[in-house]
Amino acid sequence: MSIKLTVNGRSQTVDVAGDTPLLWVLRDVLDLKGTKYGCGVAYCGACTVHLNGKAVRSCQTAVSAAANAQITTVEGLSATGTHPVQQAWIEIDVPQCGYCQAGQMMSAAALLAKNSKPSDADIDAAMNGNACRCGTYLRIRQAVHRAAAIAANKTPANSASVKGEPVAAR
Amino acid sequence: MENKKQGVNRRSFLLRASALAGGGMLVGLYVDPKKAMAQGRGGPPPPPFAPNAYVKIAPDGTVTLMAKNPEVGQGIKTMLPMLIAEELDVDWKDVKIEQTDFNDRVYTGQIAGGSTATPTNWLPMRQVGAGARAMLIAAAADTWKVPTSGLTTASGKVWDKSANKSIGYGELAAKAATMPVPDPKTLVLKDAKGYKIIGVSQGQRANPDIVTGKPIFGIDMMVPGMLYACYEKCGVFGGTVATHNIDELKTMPGIKGVYVVERPADLKPDINTVVLPGDPGLESGIAIVADTWWQAQTARKKLKVTWNEPPVRVAMNSASFAQQAEELSKKEPMRTLRKDGDPDAAITGAAKVVEGNYSYPFISHAPLEPQNCTAHFKDGKIEMWSNSQIPGNGRNLAAAACGVTPADVTLHMVRGGGGFGRRLTNDYCAEAAYISKLHGTPIKLLWSREDDMHHDYYRPGGYQYLKAGLDASGKIVGWRNHFVTYGDDDGQRLNTVSAGAMGPTEFPQPFIANYALHASAIHLGIRTGSLRAPSSNAFGFVIQSFIDELAHAAGKDPVEFRREILAATPKQPGYNAARMRGVLDLVAEKSGWGKKTYPKGTAQGVGFHFSHQGYFAEVAEVTVSAQNKVKVNKVWVAADVGMQIINPSAADNMVQGAVIDGMSELMYQEITVDTGRVQQNNYPQHQLVRLAQCPKDIEIHYLKSDNPPTGLGEPSLPPVLPAIANAIFTATGKRVRSLPFMKSGFSYA
Numbered sequence: 081m082s083i084k085l086t087v088n089g090r091s092q093t094v095d096v097a098g099d100t101p102l103l104w105v106l107r108d109v110l111d112l113k114g115t116k117y118g119c120g121v122a123y124c125g126a127c128t129v130h131l132n133g134k135a136v137r138s139c140q141t142a143v144s145a146a147a148n149a150q151i152t153t154v155e156g157l158s159a160t161g162t163h164p165v166q167q168a169w170i171e172i173d174v175p176q177c178g179y180c181q182a183g184q185m186m187s188a189a190a191l192l193a194k195n196s197k198p199s200d201a202d203i204d205a206a207m208n209g210n211a212c213r214c215g216t217y218l219r220i221r222q223a224v225h226r227a228a229a230i231a232a233n234k235t236p237a238n239s240a241s242v243k244g245e246p247v248a249a250r
Numbered sequence: 251m252e253n254k255k256q257g258v259n260r261r262s263f264l265l266r267a268s269a270l271a272g273g274g275m276l277v278g279l280y281v282d283p284k285k286a287m288a289q290g291r292g293g294p295p296p297p298p299f300a301p302n303a304y305v306k307i308a309p310d311g312t313v314t315l316m317a318k319n320p321e322v323g324q325g326i327k328t329m330l331p332m333l334i335a336e337e338l339d340v341d342w343k344d345v346k347i348e349q350t351d352f353n354d355r356v357y358t359g360q361i362a363g364g365s366t367a368t369p370t371n372w373l374p375m376r377q378v379g380a381g382a383r384a385m386l387i388a389a390a391a392d393t394w395k396v397p398t399s400g401l402t403t404a405s406g407k408v409w410d411k412s413a414n415k416s417i418g419y420g421e422l423a424a425k426a427a428t429m430p431v432p433d434p435k436t437l438v439l440k441d442a443k444g445y446k447i448i449g450v451s452q453g454q455r456a457n458p459d460i461v462t463g464k465p466i467f468g469i470d471m472m473v474p475g476m477l478y479a480c481y482e483k484c485g486v487f488g489g490t491v492a493t494h495n496i497d498e499l500k501t502m503p504g505i506k507g508v509y510v511v512e513r514p515a516d517l518k519p520d521i522n523t524v525v526l527p528g529d530p531g532l533e534s535g536i537a538i539v540a541d542t543w544w545q546a547q548t549a550r551k552k553l554k555v556t557w558n559e560p561p562v563r564v565a566m567n568s569a570s571f572a573q574q575a576e577e578l579s580k581k582e583p584m585r586t587l588r589k590d591g592d593p594d595a596a597i598t599g600a601a602k603v604v605e606g607n608y609s610y611p612f613i614s615h616a617p618l619e620p621q622n623c624t625a626h627f628k629d630g631k632i633e634m635w636s637n638s639q640i641p642g643n644g645r646n647l648a649a650a651a652c653g654v655t656p657a658d659v660t661l662h663m664v665r666g667g668g669g670f671g672r673r674l675t676n677d678y679c680a681e682a683a684y685i686s687k688l689h690g691t692p693i694k695l696l697w698s699r700e701d702d703m704h705h706d707y708y709r710p711g712g713y714q715y716l717k718a719g720l721d722a723s724g725k726i727v728g729w730r731n732h733f734v735t736y737g738d739d740d741g742q743r744l745n746t747v748s749a750g751a752m753g754p755t756e757f758p759q760p761f762i763a764n765y766a767l768h769a770s771a772i773h774l775g776i777r778t779g780s781l782r783a784p785s786s787n788a789f790g791f792v793i794q795s796f797i798d799e800l801a802h803a804a805g806k807d808p809v810e811f812r813r814e815i816l817a818a819t820p821k822q823p824g825y826n827a828a829r830m831r832g833v834l835d836l837v838a839e840k841s842g843w844g845k846k847t848y849p850k851g852t853a854q855g856v857g858f859h860f861s862h863q864g865y866f867a868e869v870a871e872v873t874v875s876a877q878n879k880v881k882v883n884k885v886w887v888a889a890d891v892g893m894q895i896i897n898p899s900a901a902d903n904m905v906q907g908a909v910i911d912g913m914s915e916l917m918y919q920e921i922t923v924d925t926g927r928v929q930q931n932n933y934p935q936h937q938l939v940r941l942a943q944c945p946k947d948i949e950i951h952y953l954k955s956d957n958p959p960t961g962l963g964e965p966s967l968p969p970v971l972p973a974i975a976n977a978i979f980t981a982t983g984k985r986v987r988s989l990p991f992m993k994s995g996f997s998y999a
Contacts, residue, residue, distance in 0.1 A: 113464075124618060
């Protein structure tokens with residue numbers, strides 16, 4: 081079935097069964113490999129993307145349900161890797177294997193879009209669905225605080241918005 | 251000052267250099283053919299003097315360093331080039347890094363395992379950098395017609411300070427490649443005081459790719475003409491297809507091929523043994539090939555297959571294992587692995603006797619990226635992309651499955667989303683190559699999370715029946731352990747399952763005059779293997795919890811009791827009591843052990859363990875509620891891994907990760923067996939600690955000692971389980987001897 085999707089600001093039409101998880105349309109049809117598969121049952125959060133700015137698990141989101149939404153993946157956080165979350169993740173050297181981190185960053189970006197100065201408890205709650213097998217959690221928490229600070233210090237003229245507004249495709 | 255305990259046979263490491271097309275230079279290590287053959291089993295002997303590549307310097311001065319080991323999150327792809335760059339005297343920001351292919355004619359030790367990369371490569375990688383630098387200096391000396399003694403290097407240039415001139419490595423490279431190659435023994439390596447790169451925190455080079463979602467993992471590999479595959483196997487190891495309906499799947503959307511696979515009867519190793527082989531390769535199953543993985547998985551849901559299941563394995567289950575262990579513990583042990591003095595007499599005559607029956611389950615590795623491999627079989631050759639932790643074996647198993655030789659295989663090494671020892675076994679490599687041969691296209695084989703959890707090589711479970719005696723002064727006078735593990739006693743020896751053995755000198759044997767280690771084995775029909783700190787990940791919990799029981803029985807402070815054990819003269823070399831005493835004292839100091847007053851329900855606990863050449867002591871502070879909800883408030887780690895932490899940021903990240911990993915193993919993780927098959931399916935049945943449950947702080951202190959650097963990814967894990975368990979005991983009076991703790995009613999707050 082023909083489905084029109086808007087991914088990272090770009091309109092694409094795919095021909096897939098409507099109940100195909102959005103995760104697999106992104107990865108295997110659109111070749112956007114940044115969003116990861118870890119469990120398929122919404123336990124690990126590696127598949128987290130934004131639907132209209134809200135963090136969702138794409139392994140449990142049917143592609144048909146995403147048809148009329150703005151879909152943002154990690155590739156769409158910024159065109160040049162300069163989203164405050166991306167900058168903070170590099171500055172604090174968060175990743176070990178890195179496999180969970182796209183999902184972590186998407187959850188963090190969604191949190192910061194709603195809450196520009198989250199507390200530790202806010203972070204715990206927002207990031208609870210993102211597992212890290214390597215155990216980089218302490219750095220993840222530091223990086224969310226750091227991303228908030230980076231975003232707060234940017235002037236509107238040169239900022240990459242924490243809202244992760246759709247940008248031109250990768 | 252170089253430490254001669256490194257154990258590197260210097261005669262086998264010689265430098266070689268050659269010119270790069272276009273005027274650059276290529277520097278590497280010549281590897282003794284015998285050593286190369288030992289490393290790459292089954293590979294052809296290398297041609298004499300085969301140059302290999304670690305350093306490429308282009309005429310424009312671009313320096314590219316080759317990273318040879320598998321990168322699975324341990325930071326090795328950044329660390330090995332740091333060692334080269336330091337001695338080469340280039341600025342880290344100017345260095346490019348490339349991953350090598352697997353190539354055992356050219357590189358040795360392309361393995362991610364055993365925490366061995368640091369000790370194995372500490373000297374050779376620095377020698378490569380220093381050797382290249384020496385040749386560049388020689389080239390400059392020749393150009394300027396001056397002696398080399400007056401020349402220095404910095405930031406990718408050779409300098410003649412007295413004449414105030416410099417020349418860049420790029421300009422020198424072509425000539426440098428023709429200079430005599432120095433004997434590594436003659437190279438003067440930098441003093442640590444002069445380090446600009448080693449010992450300075452460097453971010454992981456892959457970070458920019460990771461944060462922008464670049465396709466760098468095995469699961470991300472794309473090859474023109476590639477199709478996707480899934481592979482259904484019997485839940486009982488060694489089962490073969492009896493009946494199936496694969497023709498019904500062939501017409502489903504996107505499906506390009508469905509195949510019944512039977513493992514060839516003559517494929518080595520034999521899988522019909524009582525003790526299963528460690529890495530058997532291709533198993534029987536049904537392969538589904540499709541345009542997308544989801545279409546393959548969708549068709550798979552319609553698959554109706556029955557299996558011929560080996561009856562002996564079908565009869566196995568966890569309840570039976572526990573019952574057999576109980577029965578074995580009451581009988582004479584099958585074997586005595588070690589007996590020093592007369593422990594039974596010492597215990598009988600002791601003032602106080604303490605007994606503890608400990609047990610721990612099978613657990614699963616479950617790295618976040620499920621097993622996968624991309625392979626293309628064409629014209630008798632295989633090209634494959636794998637994140638195996640031991641790619642030589644992946645190559646060999648793929649070749650054997652396809653009936654070709656290892657020389658017919660090209661293996662590109664790609665990033666792994668975690669290893670933890672799972673990717674030391676290579677079934678997915680054999681499967682992907684075989685399916686590609688069947689179908690005739692490149693194939694991306696991806697296991698589902700359920701496949702990954704059902705077809706793991708589990709950390710073996712075990713039972714340890716401990717008994718020790720204390721004299722009137724509270725000193726241990728005798729220690730006896732009946733270790734019930736999995737394996738088979740064939741009448742000659744006790745053959746344990748992979749990763750199921752305990753060594754005869756495992757702590758505290760070196761320090762206890764009357765010591766016995768006995769063993770018995772239960773037959774097992776599921777696969778086992780190494781999982782981060784094999785054996786130690788369970789033994790640390792058992793031994794340090796029991797030592798804590800003895801400390802409390804003796805009425806002594808747990809740290810002081812441990813100091814007393816370490817004060818005994820060891821019976822044989824190998825376990826360095828002074829190094830363990832050093833980290834024990836350091837962690838006691840940093841955690842304020844014995845100096846803090848806690849409210850009821852809050853306490854500290856301690857544990858230490860020596861493994862993978864590293865000495866680690868850890869203290870945990872916990873608060874336990876009346877409902878047995880445990881909050882780990884803080885963990886302190888003291889580590890002695892030698893004279894140098896190479897990349898402090900990566901080291902801290904890994905140690906913190908090991909503490910969190912240990913927390914998950916302690917509380918949540920258990921794999922059970924029924925009708926010969928694993929019952930857990932996915933992470934909800936084998937949980938991971940979450941961000942909210944982590945301690946706010948994990949404080950790490952490295953005690954530098956005059957020993958060559960050793961690894962820390964594994965030795966950092968074992969002490970955290972007993973540290974938390976012992977803290978829980980002190981806080982609540984509850985001694986739990988069985989993992990995971992959730993089965994005793996505990997949880998993390």
